[in-house]
Amino acid sequence: MAKRRAQGEGNIRKRADGRWEGRYTAGHDPVTGKRIVKNVLGKTQAEVKQKLWLAIAESQEVDVGKSDEYTVATWLKTWYDLYAKPNVRTATANRYDLMINTYTIPRIGNIKLSKLTGRDLQKLYKDLQENGRVHRGKKGTPGLSSTTVRSLHLMLQNALKRAVKERLIVRNPTEDCIAPKARKIEMKILPPEKMKAYLDAARDRDVLPMFYLELTTGLRKGEIVALLWSDLDEENKTISVTKQYIRNPDGTLALTEPKTETSIRQVSIPQTAVDLLKEEHAKHPDNKYMFPSPP
Numbered sequence: 001m002a003k004r005r006a007q008g009e010g011n012i013r014k015r016a017d018g019r020w021e022g023r024y025t026a027g028h029d030p031v032t033g034k035r036i037v038k039n040v041l042g043k044t045q046a047e048v049k050q051k052l053w054l055a056i057a058e059s060q061e062v063d064v065g066k067s068d069e070y071t072v073a074t075w076l077k078t079w080y081d082l083y084a085k086p087n088v089r090t091a092t093a094n095r096y097d098l099m100i101n102t103y104t105i106p107r108i109g110n111i112k113l114s115k116l117t118g119r120d121l122q123k124l125y126k127d128l129q130e131n132g133r134v135h136r137g138k139k140g141t142p143g144l145s146s147t148t149v150r151s152l153h154l155m156l157q158n159a160l161k162r163a164v165k166e167r168l169i170v171r172n173p174t175e176d177c178i179a180p181k182a183r184k185i186e187m188k189i190l191p192p193e194k195m196k197a198y199l200d201a202a203r204d205r206d207v208l209p210m211f212y213l214e215l216t217t218g219l220r221k222g223e224i225v226a227l228l229w230s231d232l233d234e235e236n237k238t239i240s241v242t243k244q245y246i247r248n249p250d251g252t253l254a255l256t257e258p259k260t261e262t263s264i265r266q267v268s269i270p271q272t273a274v275d276l277l278k279e280e281h282a283k284h285p286d287n288k289y290m291f292p293s294p295p
Helices: 045-059 072-087 090-108 118-131 146-165 192-204 208-217 271-283
Strands: 010-014 020-028 035-042 238-241 244-247 253-256 265-268
Touching: 010 045, 020 045, 035 045, 072 090, 072 146, 090 118, 090 146, 090 253, 118 146, 192 208, 208 271
Parallel strands: none
Antiparallel strands: 010 020, 020 035, 238 265, 244 253
């Protein structure tokens, strides 16, 4: 009976085309038990010897039988279904789905997971910043913002970190990338001298309570339209912020919890805001929302 070659055992030979080849056992098929044989090539015996040593070392860190099953596409879908979607907010899951299926898989999905390099990812980021936008307005730029591409980089970092833990790849290729820097957007604050005109315009359009509340509390638009009358404490002049509306990538709205625990809070409001909200309630007393119909 032939002796079974141990994992990591290799041999070197010179091929008919003049190149040297090193062959080694990278593992065994979990179903058939057959050896998984791989090879490395080089111009000299010394070069192949070095490559063979590195390849054997890597094969001992990776579950080759499972690693070869995955492309970038199949791994990202697996990671999303098993690890991401069950553990993140709906808005985040929808964003991951968009980044995986719209931005990543069409460009690098066919690459074997074990062959994915930092350069592949760097090219992906560059392409997305130049031509990644799916829906473009007449004056819209063709590329995604650096903030969006950086967000995609962080998602891939997490997905590939999981692949390392499951011994599908030796190291995380995102470590070899230069991630785009998030663009800092300067917050614009309404100057005091324009506040009266702002509120007068809101009154003329019959939306003064909503815009006064926004101006005096700093609540986000998605938080304001999610407010219920039960969130208002008239006696203590506070509003409980426990939820928000977010817009999904497909344009639909979803009611979710705020992004962080600190976003769940009680906000003090002035008496003028309480009075305006009571006036607003009188307009639609049977609607549970402070401001009917989210945008």
